[in-house]
Amino acid sequence: MVMYPLIAVGSFKRVIPLGAEKSTFKDGAWRKLNLPHDWAIEGPFDKKYNARTGGLPVHGIAWYRKHFTIDKKYAAQQIAVLFDGVMNNSRVYINGEYIGERPFGYIGFELDLTPYIKFGEDNVIAVRVAPEDLASRWYSGAGIYRNTYLKINNPVHIPFWGTYITTPEVSNEKATVKIETTVKNADEKKASVTLETKIIDGLNNVIASSSQKIGLEKSSEKVIIDEIIVNNPKRWGVENPYLYDVVTQVKKGNIVIDEYKSTLGIRSISFDAKKGFLLNEKPVEFNGVCMHHDLGPLGGAVNYRATERQMQIMQSMGVNALRTSHNPPSPEMLQICDNMGIVVLDEAFDEWKIPKVINGYNKFFDEWHERDLRDMIKRDRNHPSVVMWSIGNEIIEQREKDGWKVAKMLSDICHDEDRYQTNYRRFQ
Numbered sequence: 001m002v003m004y005p006l007i008a009v010g011s012f013k014r015v016i017p018l019g020a021e022k023s024t025f026k027d028g029a030w031r032k033l034n035l036p037h038d039w040a041i042e043g044p045f046d047k048k049y050n051a052r053t054g055g056l057p058v059h060g061i062a063w064y065r066k067h068f069t070i071d072k073k074y075a076a077q078q079i080a081v082l083f084d085g086v087m088n089n090s091r092v093y094i095n096g097e098y099i100g101e102r103p104f105g106y107i108g109f110e111l112d113l114t115p116y117i118k119f120g121e122d123n124v125i126a127v128r129v130a131p132e133d134l135a136s137r138w139y140s141g142a143g144i145y146r147n148t149y150l151k152i153n154n155p156v157h158i159p160f161w162g163t164y165i166t167t168p169e170v171s172n173e174k175a176t177v178k179i180e181t182t183v184k185n186a187d188e189k190k191a192s193v194t195l196e197t198k199i200i201d202g203l204n205n206v207i208a209s210s211s212q213k214i215g216l217e218k219s220s221e222k223v224i225i226d227e228i229i230v231n232n233p234k235r236w237g238v239e240n241p242y243l244y245d246v247v248t249q250v251k252k253g254n255i256v257i258d259e260y261k262s263t264l265g266i267r268s269i270s271f272d273a274k275k276g277f278l279l280n281e282k283p284v285e286f287n288g289v290c291m292h293h294d295l296g297p298l299g300g301a302v303n304y305r306a307t308e309r310q311m312q313i314m315q316s317m318g319v320n321a322l323r324t325s326h327n328p329p330s331p332e333m334l335q336i337c338d339n340m341g342i343v344v345l346d347e348a349f350d351e352w353k354i355p356k357v358i359n360g361y362n363k364f365f366d367e368w369h370e371r372d373l374r375d376m377i378k379r380d381r382n383h384p385s386v387v388m389w390s391i392g393n394e395i396i397e398q399r400e401k402d403g404w405k406v407a408k409m410l411s412d413i414c415h416d417e418d419r420y421q422t423n424y425r426r427f428q
Contacts, residue, residue, distance in 0.1 A: 020063040021093035021126045027065050035148050037064075038087075038141040040131075041299025050133050058142045059133035065126045068150065072120040078153040078186050079113040081125060082160065084146035084331055087300065089130040095123055103364040104372050105131070105140065106293070106327040108379060110151070110160045114186075132359040137350065138292050141300020146330055155187040156216065156250055157258040161378040165246060166420045170268040170280070175233040177208075177264065178420060181224045181248055185216035192216075193250050193257070195224055199264065200245040201234075207244075235280050236265030236384040238320045241341030243384070263338055265384020277387070279343070286343070288321030289314055293329060302330045311336050326350035326393035328376045337385035346380050347390035348373050352406055354396040370413060377417040389414045 019025050040058040049055045070079060081092070088105030091098065094116045102109045117123055131142045164180040177199065185191045192215050199208040208228045216222055234242040243265055250258040270278045277284050291314075295306045307330070311322070322337060323345040337344050352369070355362040373391070380386050391410040397403030 016061050017063065020065065021098070021128065022096045023122075023124045024096075025065070025124075025126075030065070036145050036301040036303075037143045038145045038299035038301040040139075040142040041297075041301070052137055053133075053139045056139065058131055058135075058140055060142070061128065061130045062143060063126060063128055064144055065124055067122055067124050069122060070117055070119050070152075074152055075119045076155070077114075078151075078155055078157065079117050080110050080151040080153065080160075081113055082108065082110045082149040082151055083144065084108045084148065084302070086127065086129055087131055087141050087143060087145050088135065089132070090144075091128040091130075093126040093128075103368060104361065105145075107372050107375050108146070108331070109375070134357045135359040137357055139294050139300070141294060143301075145300045146302045147332075153186075154250070154257040156183065156185050156191045156193055156252075158182060158248060158250065158260040159184045159221070161375075162260060163246065163248060163262045163382065164378075164420070165262055165264055165382045167264075167266050167268065168420060170233065170235065170266055173232065175230045175266045177228045177230055177246075177266070179226050179228065179246065179248075180420075181226070181260075182221055183214060183216065183224060183250060184221045185218065188218050190216060190218055191252075193252055196249045196251060197226060197228065198247045198249075199228060199230060200247060202242065202244070207231075230266065233266040236267040236338075236341070237280055238284060238341040238343065241265065241339060241384075243338060262382050263335075263384070264382070265338060267384055269387050279387075284320070284343070286321040287318050288323060288345075289319050290323045290325040292325055293327065293333075302332055304332050304336075307332050308336050311340055311342060315340060315342065321345070323347060323390070328380070331379070334380060334383045334385060338383055342385060343387045344383070344385045345388045345390050346376065346386045347393060348376055348410075349392045350394075352392060352395055352397050352410075354400070356396065369410070373410060373413050374417050377414060381418050389418070 039062060040056045043056060045055045047055055049057050085106055085108055089103050091101045092111055094113050097116050100111045129143055159182055162182040166178045167175050168178055169176040179197055183195060194211060194213050196211045198206045201207050208230050210226050210228050212224060214222060214224060236242055243263055246262040246264050248260045249256050267280055272278055275283045294300045295303060298306055321343045324347045326347050349361055351360050351362050353362055353365050397406050
């Protein structure tokens with residue numbers, strides 16, 4: 001897999017032009033900018049706007065357009081675009097063709113561009129973003145405010161969020177690393193490949209590995225489960241957040257046709273009625289904070305160093321735990337928590353069916369809740385920093401007679417997607 005950050009997005013217009021999704025649309029006079037981008041922080045500040053957003057205009061319609069060319073040598077490959085988050089109500093077009101949408105601004109999504117790409121010619125991705133006022137109870141930002149990537153994959157590859165890594169058995173002498181890898185064959189013919197997995201320590205040494213030959217039917221996926229033993233593991237914790245890399249390669253013969261990298265923190269977690277939260281069999285008290293995703297005067301656009309600085313300030317105050325109030329965080333935030341040894345309560349929603357604000361997530365809950373929650377867990381479950389899932393914040397349904405039914409349904413989704421970790425993310 002080759003991923004190209006779409007930093008230079010090209011053209012942006014905060015208007016409602018007719019036909020902006022079309023490849024023939026003239027955008028030469030549009031503003032040029034880089035991603036990630038939050039248009040709302042640019043103002044103007046005005047008391048006529050929602051006070052909860054600081055008087056900033058987070059509503060409206062904007063278009064982003066990106067021209068790009070894919071060399072003809074990639075004509076047999078799979079082309080996709082990955083958005084880490086678009087705030088919000090996004091609709092995506094490629095060369096004038098509608099290819100997908102995502103109402104929820106806090107979760108990433110990938111769209112297949114392959115059927116629409118003109119190799120060796122100009123292509124245009126157009127993204128319509130239409131956030132509404134009173135869609136959240138805080139400053140949300142607006143636009144393609146998280147990172148975006150163009151992906152080029154071999155037809156046989158590990159797809160988006162394609163590994164699931166757990167450490168079901170951990171001791172000072174050895175750890176069992178369980179790796180569930182999805183391999184996709186997007187080709188119209190069968191494929192025989194080798195799946196190789198390496199665990200690499202902080203000094204870039206390969207400390208354990210495995211190899212399996214697998215066969216794939218045409219247009220199919222297969223899940224490969226492997227268990228690799230790591231001797232004398234260095235455990236991830238709040239005082240020593242040691243990280244390994246898991247590098248998974250798909251090979252045809254001796255040729256690597258795809259490579260996927262995942263983060264591994266070897267640790268055990270559990271909850272005990274008397275001892276509380278146990279990390280590596282030792283009680284750890286949460287000295288936690290609830291933090292929204294914005295970066296103050298920088299707005300909602302993701303900035304790695306600004307996010308890191310936020311958490312360094314928090315850690316200097318004694319913080320060792322973060323609740324991502326009240327939505328899935330950026331991938332960068334979880335990378336930083338992995339690196340710094342900060343445990344995370346990963347939160348999905350601020351509301352379910354009963355609204356807190358008139359344009360909130362309740363409008364999309366019925367159609368999108370399962371996909372959004374499953375995607376959050378698939379995206380984040382490999383992070384050693386994530387120790388709990390939250391299905392909602394101050395949910396109004398909890399005072400209703402049948403509210404428990406929605407809670408159980410969402411809880412069941414969490415256990416289904418994080419099924420192996422149920423054994424040790426538990427109350428004893």
